[in-house]
Amino acid sequence: MGVLLEVENLTTEFVTRGGVVRAADGVSWDVGEGETVALVGESGCGKSVSALSIMRLVAPPAGRIVGGRVLFKGRDLLALSDEAMRQIRGREIAMIFQEPMTSLNPVLSIGRQLTEGLEIHLGITPREARQRAGELLAMVGIPDSERRLGQYPHQFSGGMRQRMMIAMALACNPSLILADEPTTALDVTIQAQILELMKDLSRRLAVAMLIITHNLGVVARYADRVNVMYAGRIVERGTARELYANPRHPYTLGLLRSVPRLDEPRRARLDPIEGQPPDLTRLGAGCAFAPRCAFQVARCAVERPRLVPIGGGGHVSACWEAANLDRAVARSGAAT
């Protein structure tokens, strides 16, 4: 499996009233051909900004990409002309957003929104585009597609709109789809439908996917590899199986422990991560997670840890105590 997308030291800054915020601070990660990779983290951790940066959709003057490279099929997207980038966007790399209603045009018919991209990117006739649009709707499980093409977004339910977004994303046969919280706004049973659909289509069409989410359950079921982000940086990465079975960053461990799980006996008390997420305008020299960390040592407050390999298989963690974490976990487990 070749590497499709390689993000190297990507740094994106925003100017806010409180000062300059590094929303993505030197992040590096990659996606293989046909692979599903997750970026996991909480609000403000930089996961959405990473995706927007790849598409060069960070809005100036407040936001700008200040460093790094985004190699897509070997070409640096950050160095492309605006015109060349337009050829990539929507055609080679497509995006699915959390709230489909705000990313669809309310006054254009469903059919027109699908055919517009097809005509622009693929240079096909309106008649061919219309036929392809019908096929796409059928592919994402929208029945009665001829009639549906003439309808407008407000006539679709939330689940149907997200299916429509997936159809738009797949329209030009992209090799990568960036899905930013694709099911967060949907009900539980509809969420299951949409995720199964995305998984099935990505396999069948061999599309690689980057799923951006805060939901650890979604990640467990659908991602091959997982990147955990905190305060603009990746703090841990590994295959989904390795990361869940053997978390080696206190933040990953804290996230996994804080959620109640249906497959485990009910605990008397939940085990939250104490404290609040940091103010990104006031990050110190040390590890950003240190103030909330149960495992911190003196070094954590003054020196920021880098990602270092843990065992094999590409598992990396940015924690000074990573090597001792499993013993510490065993001890604290015995204590509770």
Next chain:
Amino acid sequence: MNHDAPLLDVRNLVKHFHVGGGLFGGRAGVVRAVDDVSFSIRRGETLGLVGESGCGKTTTGRCILQLERPTRGQIVFEGRDLTTLGEDELRPVRRKMQVIFQDPYSSLNPRMTVGQIIAEPLAVHGIVPDPAQRAARVRELLGHVGLLPQHARRYPHQLSGGQRQRVGIARALAVEPALIICDEPVSALDVSIQAQIINLLEDLQAQFGLTYLFVAHDLSVVRHISDRVAVMYLGKIVEITDRKSLYDAPLHPYTKALLSAVPIPDPALEAQRERVVLGGEVPSALNPPSGCVFHPRCPIAVDRCRGEVPELREIRPGHRAACILA
């Protein structure tokens, strides 16, 4: 058996909304948002009310608070039927029932400081008329919800989401309520903060003997916090029982599908798990299906389900479900 009268007894609650038929057309119709719902909550208990958007769980909460006047049915709170009371008689009752909303940002006045927000109900209800004593009470309430005295001078936008929800909880606590309706109180919060707020709600319940109606769609959270759970679908309760029976031995096919749809944060387990993925979507409450409202999506429906409205009946002791096949 507990022979004490329940704190809250909801009897055959019905709430219809009339839509359409106005100036700009649209066919007139009736949305059956809540359609004959009955349950009770004992003092000190937490009842979880789960279901998907549009199932009527929030409307049920609003009817209990008398923010919506029910179309039919009774809301018996501390022995009095609230549906028979006028606005003047309701005011003292409203003190006893508070609500915590999903989005703490939109439910806090951005122009008021945290101290003013928490002090307002104390002044409005005349609970603490003296300003100095009121300030002391605000500090005490901030302490109860894990905030510091200096937070009283801040504005909502200067707080994180979790801190804002703590302010919402302090405001609800200020009037010393008996019942708190928690309407999706953690679903807008980050994962690591959700657990903090749930622990806080449990601590406060133990400390002040509070009773909760916990409205939510997250089944894992509901299992953690609830003593009993009711599952709603399209305006009706389809299953209601104690926590253990519901999660260990669910009877209604909708409950089973909901439980199956919750992803588990363990890739090895997920790989082996069989999922019941429901087809279709929740039908419109404007035109609900005949018979059992769940039948068009039900994986085990038979012909009879189309014609017969299933009664919510006791299938095992203390465990009721509305399914003819249960």
